[in-house]
Amino acid sequence: MARVLLDGYVPDASRPSAVGRAAVPSVSPVFSVTRGVSVVPDSALKSRSATPRTSYPDPDPDAVLDLAGVTVTRSGNDLLHEIDWQVREDERWVVLGPNGAGKTTLLSVAAARLHPTRGRVAILGEQLGKVDVFELRPRIGLSSASLAERIPADETVADVVVTAAYAVVGRFTEQYDGLDADRGRSLLAQFGVEHLAPRLYGTLSEGERKRVQIARALMTDPEVLMLDEPAAGLDLGGREDLVHRLSVLASDPASPALVLVTHHVEEIPPGITHALLLRQGKVVAAGPLDEALTAQTLSSTFGLALRLDRVDGRYAARAL
Numbered sequence: 001m002a003r004v005l006l007d008g009y010v011p012d013a014s015r016p017s018a019v020g021r022a023a024v025p026s027v028s029p030v031f032s033v034t035r036g037v038s039v040v041p042d043s044a045l046k047s048r049s050a051t052p053r054t055s056y057p058d059p060d061p062d063a064v065l066d067l068a069g070v071t072v073t074r075s076g077n078d079l080l081h082e083i084d085w086q087v088r089e090d091e092r093w094v095v096l097g098p099n100g101a102g103k104t105t106l107l108s109v110a111a112a113r114l115h116p117t118r119g120r121v122a123i124l125g126e127q128l129g130k131v132d133v134f135e136l137r138p139r140i141g142l143s144s145a146s147l148a149e150r151i152p153a154d155e156t157v158a159d160v161v162v163t164a165a166y167a168v169v170g171r172f173t174e175q176y177d178g179l180d181a182d183r184g185r186s187l188l189a190q191f192g193v194e195h196l197a198p199r200l201y202g203t204l205s206e207g208e209r210k211r212v213q214i215a216r217a218l219m220t221d222p223e224v225l226m227l228d229e230p231a232a233g234l235d236l237g238g239r240e241d242l243v244h245r246l247s248v249l250a251s252d253p254a255s256p257a258l259v260l261v262t263h264h265v266e267e268i269p270p271g272i273t274h275a276l277l278l279r280q281g282k283v284v285a286a287g288p289l290d291e292a293l294t295a296q297t298l299s300s301t302f303g304l305a306l307r308l309d310r311v312d313g314r315y316a317a318r319a320l
């Protein structure tokens with residue numbers, strides 16, 4: 001079941017339903033359940049926030065990610081506020097939200113790059129604070145703008161991918177073995193950039209770089225893959241190619257669990273199973289894609305009235 005916390009814009013329930021748009025449940029002043037979606041009004045959200053939890057349930061040992069009450073505070077502001085989130089092995093999540101909603105902060109916590117100010121974080125059955133993060137990180141494939149910035153321009157594409165096996169950016173003096181080189185080549189092939197292996201990373205187009213970054217994130221055969229805005233800055237052809245390749249990845253049962261961050265519903269690849277919608281550091285809705293991502297929840301998340309359409313497994317949104 002999806003959790004839906006309404007905190008902001010609520011579209012007019014009396015409006016005729018747009019094509020492909022779920023009927024808008026009305027918001028009652030008390031907790032209500034409409035079509036399997038729990039709706040909590042703003043007042044309830046605020047009262048829940050007043051008393052932060054100090055104890056948390058034991059993490060689910062089978063969950064890939066299990067976050068409870070996660071709060072990240074900087075300069076007196078909560079970038080994330082009391083986030084509860086569970087991701088299982090066979091799930092593929094999209095995290096949606098406007099700029100500044102806290103998506104990258106959430107991914108940094110989930111990828112063992114950032115400790116929360118409060119709350120409990122379990123990643124692959126290991127609890128942050130009780131585990132050596134340097135042993136945990138190779139089990140998590142992460143691709144983000146901040147990691148990409150650290151890739152040296154004068155590194156060959158083959159090295160950019162293979163050096164991930166050593167959890168370093170920039171080629172070390174270690175001689176990586178043939179098996180690693182083969183795996184690197186096959187990952188580049190999976191993303192259609194095998195021919196770029198001898199090229200210097202700095203000479204690649206933005207679209208080519210993105211694909212190399214994802215191949216790199218997969219190099220350690222991670223148990224969960226996290227991609228922060230993988231299609232940002234791509235042209236239409238580049239975006240469509242990437243969405244297709246991510247769809248193939250997401251639809252393969254042998255793939256690791258996936259968490260993909262974006263602020264465009266057009267970038268959600270078919271094969272995504274779950275959605276978490278974030279606004280001002282708070283969860284607006286989370287759960288199975290069809291229940292969590294509706295015109296209503298998207299409108300609340302972005303703070304404007306939106307129409308949401310779904311055609312052939314792809315989403316499109318525009319202002320009403």
Ligand SMILES: Nc1ncnc2c1ncn2[C@@H]1O[C@H](COP(=O)(O)OP(=O)(O)O)[C@@H](O)[C@H]1O
Binds near residue numbers: 097098101102
């Ligand atoms: N170290 C920090 N100190 C204060 N504010 C921060 C810090 N890092 C990020 N922020 C702010 O936190 C908010 C959430 O940032 P971020 O997680 O990057 O959002 P998103 O990825 O959804 O765009 C933004 O308003 C950002 O300016």
Ligand SMILES: [Mg+2]
Binds near residue numbers: 103104105228
């Ligand atoms: Mg971000």
